[in-house]
Amino acid sequence: MNDPHDGLLAIDTHVDIPWPEGPSPFTDGPRCVDLPKLKRGGIAAVCFAAYVPQGPRDAAGHMAATARARAMLAAIAEMAPADGTGGILTRTADEIEAAFAAGRTGIIPAIENGYALGRDLAQLDEFAAAGVRYITLTHNGHNEIGDAAIALRNLGDEEREFGGLSDFGQAVVARMNELGILIDISHVAKSTMLQAVRRSRVPVLATHSCMKALCDHKRNLDDEQLDALAGSGGLAQITIVSNFLRKGARAVDLTVADIADHVDYAVRRMGIAHVGIGTDFDGGGGVRGFMNAAQAPNLTVELVRRGYGRAELELIWGGNFLRLLRAAEDAAQARPAA
Numbered sequence: 001m002n003d004p005h006d007g008l009l010a011i012d013t014h015v016d017i018p019w020p021e022g023p024s025p026f027t028d029g030p031r032c033v034d035l036p037k038l039k040r041g042g043i044a045a046v047c048f049a050a051y052v053p054q055g056p057r058d059a060a061g062h063m064a065a066t067a068r069a070r071a072m073l074a075a076i077a078e079m080a081p082a083d084g085t086g087g088i089l090t091r092t093a094d095e096i097e098a099a100f101a102a103g104r105t106g107i108i109p110a111i112e113n114g115y116a117l118g119r120d121l122a123q124l125d126e127f128a129a130a131g132v133r134y135i136t137l138t139h140n141g142h143n144e145i146g147d148a149a150i151a152l153r154n155l156g157d158e159e160r161e162f163g164g165l166s167d168f169g170q171a172v173v174a175r176m177n178e179l180g181i182l183i184d185i186s187h188v189a190k191s192t193m194l195q196a197v198r199r200s201r202v203p204v205l206a207t208h209s210c211m212k213a214l215c216d217h218k219r220n221l222d223d224e225q226l227d228a229l230a231g232s233g234g235l236a237q238i239t240i241v242s243n244f245l246r247k248g249a250r251a252v253d254l255t256v257a258d259i260a261d262h263v264d265y266a267v268r269r270m271g272i273a274h275v276g277i278g279t280d281f282d283g284g285g286g287v288r289g290f291m292n293a294a295q296a297p298n299l300t301v302e303l304v305r306r307g308y309g310r311a312e313l314e315l316i317w318g319g320n321f322l323r324l325l326r327a328a329e330d331a332a333q334a335r336p337a338a
Helices: 035-041 059-077 093-101 123-129 167-179 192-199 223-232 256-271 293-305 309-336
Strands: 009-017 045-051 106-112 134-136 181-184 205-209 235-238 276-277
Touching: 009 106, 009 205, 009 276, 009 293, 009 309, 035 293, 045 059, 045 093, 059 106, 059 123, 093 106, 093 309, 123 167, 134 205, 167 181, 167 192, 167 309, 181 205, 181 309, 192 223, 223 235, 223 256, 235 256, 235 309, 256 276, 256 293, 276 309, 293 309
Parallel strands: 009 045, 045 106, 106 134, 134 181, 205 235, 235 276
Antiparallel strands: none
């Protein structure tokens, strides 16, 4: 029997990196995602996230967040050394496809938590120049961009602060559109998410979220949010974190069938053009049978068992995300000269 995963241009839209240091990405070690596992699992490209945890929203906190993001982006870039021994830093959809055709792993830089910007809109230009293709507007805890789904009381958060995007957050959305950086609404409050959908000239995406109808978690997307994403051309990339898949579950309690349940729900509600996969590996993602990148084909086999054909698998595993990247690139190229 042919492997249904073989030959797919599969993209994982959200993977964390160990920090401040960890096992080498070039050897098959304890990380869920390293270059050897990606090859074995047939994952063509990965969005590696420079994750910045929310901290104090003062000058020192913002300076530290920006410095951490810069250092993490440098570490991500090191996975694509000039000597060709690793992956290839891929800044466009065409470059991702070219890397795949050449048999090389695409390395796609991203930032998780707009806290890394502080209050400096110009910081976006530096991140765009470093190849960042999306920024998750918030993590847990509100920041200067807007309200998060989960307020952090230890940082003094009220349940709501701005009622969605702040004035600065609205400017961030506009500038991200101009620079071709996708807007990731994983982790943000529903109000922030819906406002980002309305204000963005480019469809937005959740790079690592699940379905609230199947698991009632503050981080998950309800039907109104799914409808807004689909109506605007956006994406919901299903993640594989156990307590987002099933309330109170642990990784050992779940299998790829639980992931496929969320894929099924999203496809029924939104349509096949609006669904993908973002594992959150090395950030908490993993279920039995899909605990690392090498086991990605197990999910594909389960999707085939449920009736998904080749064309649908290609969309879920990467085609939909490439469409969004191209939309962002087109919007950036179309902006009027300053």
